[in-house]
Amino acid sequence: MKRVQFSSPFLPYLFIAPQMAIIFVFFYWPSVQAIQSSFFLEDPFGFGSTFVGLSNYADALGSAQYQAIARFTVVFTALVTFLSLGIGMLLAVKADAVLKGSSTYKTLLIWVYAIAPPVAGLMGMMFFDQHIGPLVKFAALFGWDMKVGLNYYDTAFAMIAVSVWKQIPYNFIFILSGLQSIPVSVREAAAIDCRSGVRRFWTMTLPLLAPTAFFLLIINMTYALFDTFGVIDVMVKDKAANNPITLVYKVYMDGFRGNDLGGSSAQSVILMIVVFVLTIFQFRFIERRVHYN
Amino acid sequence: MASIGIRDVSKIYNGGVTAVSSVNIDIADGEFIVLVGPSGCGKSTLLRMVAGLETISEGQVTIGGRTVNDVDPADRDIAMVFQNYALYPHMTVYENLAYGLKNRGTPRSEIDARVAEAARMLELQPYLERKPRALSGGQRQRVAMGRAIVRKPSAFLFDEPLSNLDAKLRVSMRGEIKRLQRRVGTTSIYVTHDQLEAMTLADRLVVLSGGRIEQIGRPLDVYHRPATTFVASFIGSPAMNLVSGELHGSKLALGPALIDLGATVPTQGAVTVGLRAEDLRLHEGAGGSLPFRIDYVEELGSQRLVHGMVGDQAMVAALSSEIPLPEPASLSIAPSRLHFFDTASGQRIDWSGEAAGQGALAAVPEAVA
Numbered sequence: 001m002k003r004v005q006f007s008s009p010f011l012p013y014l015f016i017a018p019q020m021a022i023i024f025v026f027f028y029w030p031s032v033q034a035i036q037s038s039f040f041l042e043d044p045f046g047f048g049s050t051f052v053g054l055s056n057y058a059d060a061l062g063s064a065q066y067q068a069i070a071r072f073t074v075v076f077t078a079l080v081t082f083l084s085l086g087i088g089m090l091l092a093v094k095a096d097a098v099l100k101g102s103s104t105y106k107t108l109l110i111w112v113y114a115i116a117p118p119v120a121g122l123m124g125m126m127f128f129d130q131h132i133g134p135l136v137k138f139a140a141l142f143g144w145d146m147k148v149g150l151n152y153y154d155t156a157f158a159m160i161a162v163s164v165w166k167q168i169p170y171n172f173i174f175i176l177s178g179l180q181s182i183p184v185s186v187r188e189a190a191a192i193d194c195r196s197g198v199r200r201f202w203t204m205t206l207p208l209l210a211p212t213a214f215f216l217l218i219i220n221m222t223y224a225l226f227d228t229f230g231v232i233d234v235m236v237k238d239k240a241a242n243n244p245i246t247l248v249y250k251v252y253m254d255g256f257r258g259n260d261l262g263g264s265s266a267q268s269v270i271l272m273i274v275v276f277v278l279t280i281f282q283f284r285f286i287e288r289r290v291h292y293n
Numbered sequence: 294m295a296s297i298g299i300r301d302v303s304k305i306y307n308g309g310v311t312a313v314s315s316v317n318i319d320i321a322d323g324e325f326i327v328l329v330g331p332s333g334c335g336k337s338t339l340l341r342m343v344a345g346l347e348t349i350s351e352g353q354v355t356i357g358g359r360t361v362n363d364v365d366p367a368d369r370d371i372a373m374v375f376q377n378y379a380l381y382p383h384m385t386v387y388e389n390l391a392y393g394l395k396n397r398g399t400p401r402s403e404i405d406a407r408v409a410e411a412a413r414m415l416e417l418q419p420y421l422e423r424k425p426r427a428l429s430g431g432q433r434q435r436v437a438m439g440r441a442i443v444r445k446p447s448a449f450l451f452d453e454p455l456s457n458l459d460a461k462l463r464v465s466m467r468g469e470i471k472r473l474q475r476r477v478g479t480t481s482i483y484v485t486h487d488q489l490e491a492m493t494l495a496d497r498l499v500v501l502s503g504g505r506i507e508q509i510g511r512p513l514d515v516y517h518r519p520a521t522t523f524v525a526s527f528i529g530s531p532a533m534n535l536v537s538g539e540l541h542g543s544k545l546a547l548g549p550a551l552i553d554l555g556a557t558v559p560t561q562g563a564v565t566v567g568l569r570a571e572d573l574r575l576h577e578g579a580g581g582s583l584p585f586r587i588d589y590v591e592e593l594g595s596q597r598l599v600h601g602m603v604g605d606q607a608m609v610a611a612l613s614s615e616i617p618l619p620e621p622a623s624l625s626i627a628p629s630r631l632h633f634f635d636t637a638s639g640q641r642i643d644w645s646g647e648a649a650g651q652g653a654l655a656a657v658p659e660a661v662a
Contacts (some may be wrong), residue, residue, distance in 0.1 A: 185379035188346050188366075189440075193393035195367035203392075207383040 031272065038266035044259035056266035066250070066267075073225070073246040076160060080224035083164045085216060088171025093201070095172075096179040124162035125234050135161075149236065149243065156244040159235050163228045171216055178212035179205065218282055225275070247271055295357030295370075295447035296322045297343065297480060302352035304338050304504075312338045313504045315352070320482065325474055327483045329491035330501035331527070336484045337452055339501070343482060344373050344450050357447050367396075372441035373450040377457055378433045380425040386412075386436050387421040393444050404443075411439040414473065431462045438470070442477065449474070451483040455490065467493060488528050492516065500524045518632075522565055522639040525632060531570045531598055536606040537636065538566040545631070548604025550583045554628045556646035560635070564642070567632030570598065573610035575618075576625035583624045585610070590618070 006012055038056050040049040060066050127135045128148045139146040148158040182205065190204045206213070226248050236243045245253070247267065255264030297320040304313040313335040320326050328336040341347040343354055345366035354361055361369050372393070381389050390408045399407075412418045415435040425433055434454060441449050454470070455463045471494055474481050485491050491498055492512045500507040500515065500523070508520035519525035525533040538547040540561050545552045547566060558564070576582035583603045591598040597614045600607070603624070610624055633642040 183377070183379065185375040185377055186381060188344075189373065189375060189379040190381070190392075191346070192344065192366045192371070192373055193440075194396040195365055196396070199396065204381065210383075 034265045034268050034272075036265075037262055038269050040262050042261040044261075049262070052262065056262045057270070059263060060267050060270065069245060069247055069250050072156070072244045076156070076163075076228075076244070076246055077221060077224040079160050080163045080167070080228065081217065081220040083160070084167035084171055084223075085213070085220055087164065088168045088216075089175050089213075091168070092172050092175035092179055093205070096176060122234070124165045125158075125231070128158040128162070128235075152242060152244055155235060159228070159232060159244065162231050162235070163224065166231070167220060167223055171220065174212055174216055175209065178209045182208050214282075214286060217286070218279070221278065222275075225271075295480060296320060296355075297357075297448055297482070298353070298355040299339070299343070300353045300355070302339070302342060302354060303350050304335065304342060304347060305350040311504055313342070316501075316504075316506055318499055318506070318509065320480060323478045323480055325471075325481045325483065325494060325496040326499060327485060327491040327495035327497075328499045328501060329485055329488060329495075329527075330507075332486055334501040335504035336486075336501050338504075340450055340452055340482055340484045343448075344371055345369050370447040371450055372444045372446040372448075373452065374434075374437045374441050374454045376453040378425070378437040380433055380436055380440075382425055385422050385424055386417060386428070386439075389425065389436055390439050390443050393440065407443045407445070408439075411442045414442065414476075415439050430458050431466060434458060434466060435469075438473065442473070445477075445479075447480065449479050449481040449483075451481065453485055454483075455485075456487070463490075470494065489530065492528065498528075500527060502527075518641065519567070520641050522567070522634045525567045525634070529569065531609045531611065533632070534568040534570065534573075534608045535634070536566050536568070536603065536608065538564055540564050540633075545628075547583060548606060550603070552626075552628060552631075554631070554644075554646050556628075556644060558633055558642060558644040558646075560633070560642055563636050565634040565636050565639070567634060568608070568626055569630065570609045570611040571596075572626050572630040573608075573612070573624045574626065575610075575612060575616060576623040583608075583626075585622045585624045587618060587620070587622055 037049075039051060039053060041052045041056070042049045127133050128146070130136060130148065133148075136146045136148070146154045146158075148154050186208075187204070190200050194200045194203070225246070228246065229248055229252070232245055232249045236245060236249075248271065251264050251267045251271065254260045254267065258264075297318075299316055299318040299320075302313060302316045303311065305311050316335075316339060318326065328339060330336050338347060342349050343356075345361065345364065349362050356369055356371065381392065384392065387408060390411060391404050394404045394407065408421075409418075412421060415438060417432070417435055417439060420428060420432060420436075425436065428436065434457075437454065451470070455466050458466060467490060470483075483491075483494055485494075495512050497509060498512050498515050499509050502523050508515055508524045510518075510520075515524060515528055519528060519533070522535055526535060536547065538545050540546075540558055542561075543554045543557050545554055545558075545564075545566065585599075585601050585603055585608070587599055587601040588607075589600050591600070592614060594614070596611050599610045599612055599618065599622075601610075601622075602608065608624075612618075629647050631647070633644060634640060635642060
């Protein structure tokens with residue numbers, strides 16, 4: 001570590017102050033507010049609040065509906081993370097085999113990333129549109145009467161498909177650059193030592209890709225848990241009814257549609273704890289197995 | 294162990310660039326062949342074609358009599374040592390050594406025995422549980438060699454394995470490679486751009502330039518009878534002096550000097566003359582001397598390299614550091630030590646006067662090595 005000398009002991013604090021201010025305003029303060037209001041039953045019209053202790057939490061956790069949504073969220077997150085990472089990796093490995101350092105192709109492939117995520121999301125959802133969606137028409141060929149927005153499983157399928165579709169380019173780019181950073185001579189040495197390409201992938205490529213994969217795992221889980229809000233919102237069009245939604249969407253529904261600020265706060269605190277636990281778990285148990293160069 | 298045959302092998306890249314053209318080399322079982330040449334001469338490409346890491350555009354490569362053009366690198370029964378070691382960074386030294394064997398389904402006990410043997414030969418026992426990043430350059434290089442040895446392949450392929458090491462380590466590793474190869478007796482192809490490495494390691498040298506073979510031969514033969522001006526200037530340090538002269542009967546006009554050869558060269562007129570720096574002597578007295586205008590002197594301790602001009606042509610002489618340099622100086626050379634090359638093609642011209650000294654020189658038991 002390099003030690004820097006400052007003329008005044010307060011100077012370093014001054015330098016990190018802007019960063020701390022942003023974190024404070026946009027993270028700590030809302031978190032404290034959420035924790036605080038999760039113990040109260042708020043009047044929807046702002047005429048005061050009643051302290052109810054942990055009953056907001058008890059209500060949320062005890063509700064069968066909340067449990068069902070939590071189960072769907074777990075399945076949804078697992079599927080989106082697994083599929084977007086898996087497909088992204090498959091495409092990257094295949095592209096890498098063809099590229100071999102040809103930067104023109106690489107640039108062309110990476111351009112996908114330049115499409116704004118909302119545009120990509122919107123395009124994805126149009127594929128599932130009831131009237132003009134080509135995927136709906138395609139499914140009809142096989143006798144599948146897809147009713148996105150009406151049928152629970154059809155909606156879930158579309159949600160997962162669009163969420164995965166949106167995330168693949170991101171994973172693709174990271175994995176591709178991870179693959180290209182594996183030294184050519186190491187791959188060649190492996191090619192001489194091991195004939196089976198599949199085996200080489202598992203014993204050589206994947207372990208060397210682990211730092212990238214670990215980073216992407218965290219990013220993808222966070223994406224599936226939180227950033228898919230937009231996809232779900234367009235898909236269920238603000239009226240969840242009995243369509244599948246994730247916990248984040250439930251927080252929004254209860255707080256801003258149901259005007260139950262206390263209950264909504266309690267749910268977001270629960271989510272915060274889940275993320276906290278997940279992060280600790282990932283760094284403690286997964287990162288240990290990751291080899292950094 | 295196996296012989297290797299390289300027949301009419303060419304490498305032509307997609308853009309039409311020819312990296313290697315019609316190369317023929319026959320490598321005997323157990324022989325140590327060094328491919329040497331400046332960068333871009335195609336030596337690495339040639340090695341990589343033998344390894345199977347590059348496709349062979351034309352021609353045929355055989356290992357142990359089997360044509361391997363379309364055989365997967367893993368099935369060619371070769372092991373390769375790379376310039377930057379190419380160790381697997383996430384594996385321990387033991388795992389690095391065992392990886393190739395494990396993938397070939399070698400039994401566990403056999404792997405253990407072979408790794409232990411290689412580790413003993415290369416003095417790697419204390420490091421078996423370490424990861425490559427915890428090793429020094431020389432240790433990494435030894436692991437890379439160990440990875441080749443444990444496989445007991447038909448051939449070792451070395452791609453400039455020492456160029457990432459510092460000068461001192463390079464000399465000791467050079468000795469180690471030579472010793473190991475003698476001991477295990479495996480056919481080896483070694484690529485380098487360093488002529489000293491080439492001279493000291495090779496049973497036979499292959500000098501390449503522009504994708505073509507300039508000369509194949511034993512190191513001392515190549516040194517004493519370079520086939521072309523390219524080989525003459527590439528092999529040996531300092532490089533052989535190549536100057537233009539003119540032949541008139543049995544006399545050679547070299548700048549202002551006229552040297553009596555005592556025999557005839559089968560050509561007349563303009564010719565390129567090669568003079569090794571160490572064959573030049575300070576001349577005392579008159580007759581057959583080359584007036585030498587000294588430019589600057591490099592002191593090497595054991596000898597000094599004197600740079601200067603003979604007429605209007607640059608010349609380097611390796612002289613004893615004990616004899617003072619007279620001013621003005623003049624040099625002399627035994628006519629039998631002169632080399633002649635065709636001015637246009639650069640090909641060596643053999644002549645009767647040179648033959649005498651060669652036998653004696655070739656018999657000197659690897660004094661240079």
